[in-house]
Each structure stands twice: as C-alpha cells, then as structure tokens.
Amino acid sequence: EDQVTQSPEALRLQEGESSSLNCSYTVSGLRGLFWYRQDPGKGPEFLFTLYSAGEEKEKERLKATLTKKESFLHITAPKPEDSATYLCAVQASSSGSARQLTFGSGTQLTVLP
Amino acid sequence: DAGVIQSPRHEVTEMGQEVTLRCKPISGHNSLFWYRQTMMRGLELLIYFNNNVPIDDSGMPEDRFSAKMPNASFSTLKIQPSEPRDSAVYFCASKGQAMNEKLFFGSGTQLSVL
Numbered sequence: 001e002d003q004v005t006q007s008p009e010a011l012r013l014q015e016g017e018s019s020s021l022n023c024s025y026t027v028s029g030l031r032g033l034f035w036y037r038q039d040p041g042k043g044p045e046f047l048f049t050l051y052s053a054g055e056e057k058e059k060e061r062l063k064a065t066l067t068k069k070e071s072f073l074h075i076t077a078p079k080p081e082d083s084a085t086y087l088c089a090v091q092a093s094s095s096g097s098a099r100q101l102t103f104g105s106g107t108q109l110t111v112l113p
Numbered sequence: 114d115a116g117v118i119q120s121p122r123h124e125v126t127e128m129g130q131e132v133t134l135r136c137k138p139i140s141g142h143n144s145l146f147w148y149r150q151t152m153m154r155g156l157e158l159l160i161y162f163n164n165n166v167p168i169d170d171s172g173m174p175e176d177r178f179s180a181k182m183p184n185a186s187f188s189t190l191k192i193q194p195s196e197p198r199d200s201a202v203y204f205c206a207s208k209g210q211a212m213n214e215k216l217f218f219g220s221g222t223q224l225s226v227l
Binding site: 034041042043044045046049087100101102103104105106 | 219
C-alpha cells in the first residue's frame with residue numbers, strides 16, 4: 001500500500017525565515033511525486049511534479065527536491081502570502097493505480113509579518 | 114477556461130436526507146476524481162472515472178455513496194441516506210490524457226449533516 005507522510009504538521013515562520021517541509025513516501029514504483037498548495041476554502045492547486053531522484057524544480061521562493069525515499073519543499077525568504085497548507089502526493093507506476101494520487105496529510109505553513 | 118466547477122459550495126442537511134453533489138470537469142479532460150477531505154483523514158480518493166467509466170470505487174465508504182458520470186461534462190456524487198459522519202469537504206478533480214498530467218481541483222462542496 002502506498003503511503004505518504006508529511007512533517008511537520010504545522011510550521012510557523014517569521015517573514016524571511018527560510019525552512020523546509022518534508023514528504024516521506026513508500027510506493028511500489030514511483031511514477032511521479034506532486035506538490036500542491038491549498039488555501040483555506042479552496043481546492044489544492046498544483047505546484048510541481050518530480051519524476052526521478054535528484055530532480056529539482058523551482059518556482060519563485062519554492063524549490064522542490066526528490067530522493068528515493070523523500071521529497072523536500074524548500075521555502076526561501078517566505079512572505080505572508082506563502083501561508084497555506086502544502087500537500088504532497090505520489091503516483092505509483094502499478095497499472096491498477098496509475099491514474100491515482102495518494103496524498104499526505106499536509107503541512108500547514110504560517111508566515112508571520 | 115472556468116476550471117472544475119462544483120455545486121453547491123455549501124450544503125447543510127439533516128441526517129437521513131439525500132444529498133447530491135455536482136461537478137463539471139474541465140473541457141477535454143478524460144479523467145474525473147471525487148475526493149473527500151477531513152481534518153482526521155486528509156484527502157481520500159472515493160472514486161475515479163476514465164472516459165466516463167468508473168475505474169476504481171474502492172474508496173467509496175459504503176453503499177450509501179454512489180457516483181455517476183453520464184457524459185464527459187458532468188458527474189454526480191450522491192449520499193443516501195446521509196449521516197453526520199459524512200460531514201466533510203468533497204472535491205472533484207479532473208485531468209487530461211497523459212498519465213502524469215496534473216490534477217485540477219474544484220473549489221469543493223462543504224457538506225454538513227446535522
């Protein structure tokens with residue numbers, strides 16, 4: 001069974017204080033690892049897809065990295081508008097679940113001004 | 114594109130009543146997913162359709178839940194009879210042909226069963 005564990009559950013940062021969110025996973029063959037951002041009262045919004053260990057993707061103050069067991073979402077010099085819940089999800093390569101994503105429980109990030 | 118459209122945004126009902134949630138996926142997307150989100154269990158996949166055909170409904174909690182996709186532009190999730198433990202946010206999401214293509218989520222339906 002595919003599993004995704006995110007840590008910490010909640011993180012409070014001061015504006016400008018860089019940090020990282022962790023996503024540990026076990027999956028029977030990784031097809032892709034996805035990061036989503038969810039604002040209160042809204043659906044998750046896509047950020048990145050990573051496909052293989054060593055891959056990195058960047059978008060503004062966010063950088064996602066991937067190893068064979070985990071992914072990190074690095075936030076550099078965050079701003080209050082980066083406050084949201086960040087969700088990690090994995091897609092397995094097994095045929096039965098090729099179209100499904102298994103989500104972690106998320107990290108609720110609060111950036112204080 | 115208007116994105117994935119869900120209705121209603123909020124639904125308050127009494128235990129035992131029938132509830133129907135609606136979803137219009139993004140035009141051209143051929144896969145549709147229904148998720149449920151709660152504080153305790155996070156995002157759980159209930160069912161997904163590919164080309165209007167249900168592929169995996171193993172996440173549907175019990176027989177009180179049913180989902181249909183009569184055409185490529187419309188899907189419903191029905192709960193009958195509803196129970197207080199069904200209270201959650203229900204999301205619909207769609208994606209295109211490519212296996213790794215990203216999911217687009219609707220804004221969700223906040224369901225409260227009293």
